[in-house]
Amino acid sequence: MENNEKRGKLSASFIMGAVALAFLAIGYQTALFVHRATQLHILAAKEAPDTVYIIDRVFDTPEAASSENRAADRHDGAVRYIERRNAPHSRPVQRVREQAEPRRYESFRFNPNTATIEDLKRLGFTQKQAEAIDHYRQKGGHFRRKEDFAKSFVVADSVFRRLEAFIDIPQIDLNRADSAAFDTLPGIGGYFAAKMVSYREQLGGYSYPEQLMDLWHFDQEKYDGLKDLITLTPPEPYPLWTLPEEELKKHPYIRDAAHGVVLFREHHPREQLTVEGLEKAGVLPAEDAGRLARCRLVQP
Numbered sequence: 001m002e003n004n005e006k007r008g009k010l011s012a013s014f015i016m017g018a019v020a021l022a023f024l025a026i027g028y029q030t031a032l033f034v035h036r037a038t039q040l041h042i043l044a045a046k047e048a049p050d051t052v053y054i055i056d057r058v059f060d061t062p063e064a065a066s067s068e069n070r071a072a073d074r075h076d077g078a079v080r081y082i083e084r085r086n087a088p089h090s091r092p093v094q095r096v097r098e099q100a101e102p103r104r105y106e107s108f109r110f111n112p113n114t115a116t117i118e119d120l121k122r123l124g125f126t127q128k129q130a131e132a133i134d135h136y137r138q139k140g141g142h143f144r145r146k147e148d149f150a151k152s153f154v155v156a157d158s159v160f161r162r163l164e165a166f167i168d169i170p171q172i173d174l175n176r177a178d179s180a181a182f183d184t185l186p187g188i189g190g191y192f193a194a195k196m197v198s199y200r201e202q203l204g205g206y207s208y209p210e211q212l213m214d215l216w217h218f219d220q221e222k223y224d225g226l227k228d229l230i231t232l233t234p235p236e237p238y239p240l241w242t243l244p245e246e247e248l249k250k251h252p253y254i255r256d257a258a259h260g261v262v263l264f265r266e267h268h269p270r271e272q273l274t275v276e277g278l279e280k281a282g283v284l285p286a287e288d289a290g291r292l293a294r295c296r297l298v299q300p
Helices: 002-047 091-100 117-122 127-138 146-150 158-167 179-183 189-203 207-214 220-224 255-266 277-279 286-293
Strands: 051-059 070-075 080-088
Touching: 070 146, 146 158, 179 189, 189 207, 207 220, 255 277, 277 286
Parallel strands: none
Antiparallel strands: 051 080, 070 080
């Protein structure tokens, strides 16, 4: 008897569960149908949009109010014109219409660090994706290389392949950039950024990018990590043979040898004024002479 009662209870529970599941499935399908029907209605209404008629004023002649968006209505001998405007719709309605429209995109040169949200949308990103890229930048993010942009979670592989040739991230000019620009380079930070600017002032401008490795703790590894991200506009030639001694002392390759440079140029003819000559005369050690020889110098 007990077993029969248990089986009866189980059967009733099973039936109730099955009925509930059936109602749930029917409800889900009904919701999908209503949702789809609503979408179709919204899209169909777009083909015949609501129109609001706004009456302008009465004109004496049709020519006085000619407009392709206006329609004429003669009233009491005068010509009355009305303007047709589509009625505004709610954001959900606009979203349905936007999602149903085929995605249109353009391909043009852009810098992912400065492109506006509208530019990103023109490139094929959705509003949400464009805002995600902009949010990353506002939080201090920076795309140093094309590959960095590819790693963004909103940039699909297919999109990157289409845009890769159009990505234009300018190199940082060692002789024109400020410390904020230097700070975006890998492994730099505020300390080295400030040192790079300060050292540029002492040199009178970088003559070759490897001069960065003159900085304390700026080693080959650090340089190799950013050398493809920098460029160099040639500086003004350094007036080695005319600067006064006090100014020569500021140059990192001269410093204490400034007095010797002045004496050398005062006691040698112009054709002998060379960095090699300073080295042979013992004015500059070989290492400093070698580095100074690579700098842009004013001819004597």
